[in-house]
Each structure stands twice: as structure tokens, then as C-alpha cells.
Amino acid sequence: MRALAQFVMRGPLQAGGVAAVTTAIPLLFWIGAAVIGLVILRLGIGKGLNIALWALLPALGWSWFGQDPTALAVLLEVMLMASILRLSLSWEKALLAGSFLAIVTGLMLPVIYPGLLDDLVRTGVSFYEQYNAEVARSLGDELETVIRDTMNASMAGTYLVTGVAMTMLARAWQAGLYNPGGFRKEFHAFRLSPAVAVLCAVTMVAGPLLGLNSMLLGWAAGTPLFIASLALVHGVVGRKNLNGQWLVLFYIALVLLGPSLMFLLVVVAFVDSWLDIRGRIKPAGPAE
Numbered sequence: 621m622r623a624l625a626q627f628v629m630r631g632p633l634q635a636g637g638v639a640a641v642t643t644a645i646p647l648l649f650w651i652g653a654a655v656i657g658l659v660i661l662r663l664g665i666g667k668g669l670n671i672a673l674w675a676l677l678p679a680l681g682w683s684w685f686g687q688d689p690t691a692l693a694v695l696l697e698v699m700l701m702a703s704i705l706r707l708s709l710s711w712e713k714a715l716l717a718g719s720f721l722a723i724v725t726g727l728m729l730p731v732i733y734p735g736l737l738d739d740l741v742r743t744g745v746s747f748y749e750q751y752n753a754e755v756a757r758s759l760g761d762e763l764e765t766v767i768r769d770t771m772n773a774s775m776a777g778t779y780l781v782t783g784v785a786m787t788m789l790a791r792a793w794q795a796g797l798y799n800p801g802g803f804r805k806e807f808h809a810f811r812l813s814p815a816v817a818v819l820c821a822v823t824m825v826a827g828p829l830l831g832l833n834s835m836l837l838g839w840a841a842g843t844p845l846f847i848a849s850l851a852l853v854h855g856v857v858g859r860k861n862l863n864g865q866w867l868v869l870f871y872i873a874l875v876l877l878g879p880s881l882m883f884l885l886v887v888v889a890f891v892d893s894w895l896d897i898r899g900r901i902k903p904a905g906p907a908e
Contacts, residue, residue, distance in 0.1 A: 697783025726776035777839025835849030
């Protein structure tokens with residue numbers, strides 16, 4: 621991947637070509653988004669937007685003719701977050717901007733792609749009626765609404781998470797080429813401010829009270845907290861100079877335990893925004 625980053629930074633032709641080709645090829649759109657993020661972070665928003673036009677054309681093609689907004693949504697997420705990060709040097713502001721765009725995306729999907737969501741809802745209803753009839757009977761007329769909200773939130777949330785991952789990849793590329801170790805130091809130190817942590821927590825619980833899609837708000841507001849929790853884990857491991865196998869075990873546990881561990885991590889990230897857990901941990905001394 622480092623070789624790819626070096627290649628695209630040779631000039632606009634190389635960057636635009638890679639962005640256009642990878643966005644046009646199914647399942648490779650994420651590379652195009654990361655390339656655009658790298659150009660924005662390194663060369664500025666103006667040059668980044670010029671290169672982004674190369675990727676926007678196939679992304680618009682997929683969204684219009686293929687009825688698949690994934691490439692376009694992820695590209696827009698990366699463009700926004702990379703631009704905010706370039707201007708402010710703040711991951712907190714970048715993640716908040718991405719979360720806001722995810723909410724907008726979730727609100728727009730039923731309007732722009734009603735047929736796509738209808739197909740997904742019909743598939744979901746059929747699945748529950750055939751394989752989980754008890755749940756279908758308990759929900760009754762609410763089954764279709766619940767599935768629609770779930771599908772809508774999952775799509776917008778997945779675009780957000782993918783966009784965050786590609787923005788981080790672009791930042792890692794930038795650091796690897798021009799500032800070795802910079803991204804690691806930056807990520808290990810990242811935590812949310814108390815005000816933003818409270819904003820995210822309130823947003824996560826406000827959905828049912830306001831009659832909004834609580835799952836969509838949960839994805840949007842929970843993602844910054846979850847990213848902060850991952851930064852906390854990496855930061856603690858780095859501060860204590862622990863073996864990388866601890867991180868491997870952590871991610872295995874995350875896959876196995878799933879939502880239960882994710883919820884715990886979100887709570888820990890909220891607490892960390894107030895207590896600064898890393899700052900209270902004594903760094904490991906030099907190995908003897």
C-alpha cells in the first residue's frame with residue numbers, strides 16, 4: 621500500500637487515474653476514496669477536489685445507473701473529513717462532520733433510493749416471517765417499520781465507518797511518506813473533549829424521545845466514541861510498551877463479543893474524556 625501511495629503522489633495524472641479506475645471497479649471504491657483523502661491532506665482541498673472529480677464520475681455512475689450509492693457516499697465522507705482534518709488538524713471535528721453527514725445521508729436515502737430500501741425491507745420481512753416467526757408476530761404491523769429503520773441506519777452507518785477507516789488510511793499514508801510515526805502518535809493521543817462526549821451521549825439517547833430513527837443516531841453519535849475507545853486501547857498498549865499481541869487479542873475479543881464489548885468501550889471512552897486515563901498511566905521504563 622505504501623508503494624501505491626508513492627505512485628499516486630507522483631502527479632495529478634497518476635492520482636486521478638488510480639482514483640477513477642478503483643472507484644469504477646466493484647469492491648475497490650475504498651482505494652479511490654483513500655487516494656482522494658491523501659491528496660487533500662497533503663496538497664490541499666483545492667487540488668484534492670480537482671482529483672476527486674475523476675472519482676466522482678464513476679461513483680455517480682454507480683449511484684445513478686447501478687442504484688448503489690456506496691462509492692459516492694464513502695467518497696463524500698472522506699472528502700469532508702479529510703478537508704476538516706486538513707483545516708483544523710482535529711480528529712474530533714473531522715469525526716463530528718462525518719457523523720453529521722451520516723445523519724443527512726440516512727435522511728436522504730429513503731427519498732433518493734426508495735426502491736432500493738423497499739427491496740431490502742421486503743427481503744427482511746420475508747426472512748423474519750420464514751425463519752423467526754415469533755419475532756415477526758410480536759412486532760406485528762411494526763415489523764416493516766423496524767426493518768426499514770434498521771436497514772436505513774445500517775447503510776448510513778456503514779458508509780460512515782468506511783469513510784472514517786479510509787480517512788485514517790489516507791492519514792497513515794501521509795505519515796508513512798512524509799512524517800514517519802506521526803499517525804501512530806496522533807491516534808494514540810486522540811480522545812474526545814467532555815463537551816463532545818456529552819453531545820454524542822445525548823444524541824444516542826435522544827432518538828426515541830424525539831421520535832427519530834434511534835439506530836441512525838446511535839451509529840452517528842456512537843462512532844466518534846468508539847473510535848476514541850480504540851485510540852485509548854492503542855494508547856495504553858503503546859504507553860505501557862506492551863507486545864502487539866495484546867492488540868491482536870483485543871480485536872479477537874471485539875469480534876467474538878461484538879455489541880456487548882462495543883457498548884463497554886463506548887462507556888469507557890466517555891469516562892476517558894473526563895478522566896484522561898492515559899495521562900494517569902505511568903509510562904513503561906526502558907527495557908533492561
